[in-house]
Amino acid sequence: MTVNHPRSGAPCKISPRGASMIMRKVRDQPRTTRQDLVNDLKRAGTSVSKKTISNTLRRHGLKSCSARKIPLLKPAHVQARLKFANDHLDDPEEEWEKDQYGNYVIQHVLEHGRPEDKSKIVAEVRGKVLLLSQHKFASNVVEKCVIHSSRAERGLLIDEVCCQKDGPHSALYTMMKDQYANYVVQRMIDMAEPAQRKIIMHKIRPHIATLRKYTYGKHILAKLEKYYMKSGSDLGPIGGPTNGLM
Numbered sequence: 001m002t003v004n005h006p007r008s009g010a011p012c013k014i015s016p017r018g019a020s021m022i023m024r025k026v027r028d029q030p031r032t033t034r035q036d037l038v039n040d041l042k043r044a045g046t047s048v049s050k051k052t053i054s055n056t057l058r059r060h061g062l063k064s065c066s067a068r069k070i071p072l073l074k075p076a077h078v079q080a081r082l083k084f085a086n087d088h089l090d091d092p093e094e095e096w097e098k099d100q101y102g103n104y105v106i107q108h109v110l111e112h113g114r115p116e117d118k119s120k121i122v123a124e125v126r127g128k129v130l131l132l133s134q135h136k137f138a139s140n141v142v143e144k145c146v147i148h149s150s151r152a153e154r155g156l157l158i159d160e161v162c163c164q165k166d167g168p169h170s171a172l173y174t175m176m177k178d179q180y181a182n183y184v185v186q187r188m189i190d191m192a193e194p195a196q197r198k199i200i201m202h203k204i205r206p207h208i209a210t211l212r213k214y215t216y217g218k219h220i221l222a223k224l225e226k227y228y229m230k231s232g233s234d235l236g237p238i239g240g241p242t243n244g245l246m
Contacts, residue, residue: 013046013048013052014041014046014048014052014056015046017222018041018044018046019056019060021040021041021044022037022040022041022053022056022057023060023062025037025040026057026062028183029140031104034050034053034054035050037053038050038053043190044226045226098132098135098137098138099137100137103137103138103140103141106121106141106144107140107141107144109121110141110144110145110147110148110149111144111148115150118148118149119149119150119153121141121145122145122149122153122157125141125142125145125157126156126157126160127160129142129157129160129161129171129184130161130171130174130175130181133175133178133180133181133184134174134175134178134180134181135180136180139180139181139183139184142157142184143183143184143187145157146158146184146187146188146191147187147191151193154191154192155193155196157188158188158192158196158200159196161175161185161188162196162199162200162203172185172200172203172204173207176204176207176211176214176216176217176220177211177214177216177217178216179216182216182217182219182220183219185200185220186219186220186223188200189201189220189223189224189227190223197227201224201227204220204224208221
């Protein structure tokens with residue numbers, strides 16, 4: 001008689017869903033660090049080491065690498081870039097946020113800059129959250145604003161999305177099914193204060209049935225599912241049909 005024994009070795013620390021999240025983040029943002037991925041998984045309820053992240057990437061055909069400390073730029077290249085920066089110094093900040101390379105400068109200031117500089121960037125983003133969130137590069141800047149702004153500023157950014165009139169043309173609904181903006185909504189859910197997060201969840205709930213039809217909408221539903229399970233929210237199950245809305 002054949003007996004099936006448990007597989008030898010330790011079980012995988014990262015679930016298939018967690019691995020998919022890692023791969024998606026790396027493909028969308030190739031400059032993501034292992035520590036960023038560790039932090040993302042920790043917020044999702046899974047604690048792993050950077051070594052585990054490396055092993056997971058390797059199993060999926062990718063490998064991590066360190067950015068060069070010495071850029072591969074000749075003096076002529078440096079001068080050309082400085083000239084470009086000086087020529088465009090007076091361009092609106094929105095243009096830098098949308099630029100393929102300039103957005104990294106803005107992100108760096110948000111991560112490591114002075115509080116007053118961060119506040120200036122957040123002030124530029126306010127009033128344009130929907131527009132910038134739908135842009136491939138500017139959406140990264142909006143995410144960093146949500147993460148690194150003060151509590152009061154973050155609340156204003158989230159209110160800008162949530163306080164508009166509900167419906168199929170609302171900012172929140174548009175962002176949830178957009179290929180870039182849905183990540184901003186996910187970040188807002190992560191970073192919002194409990195009371196504000198509950199408002200977001202209430203506003204999303206009528207759209208559940210429709211969001212299931214969109215690839216990017218499913219990311220929002222997965223995020224909500226996590227919070228329903230984690231907090232034991234009294235908003236009811238996330239899966240059933242809604243009351244005819246959307």
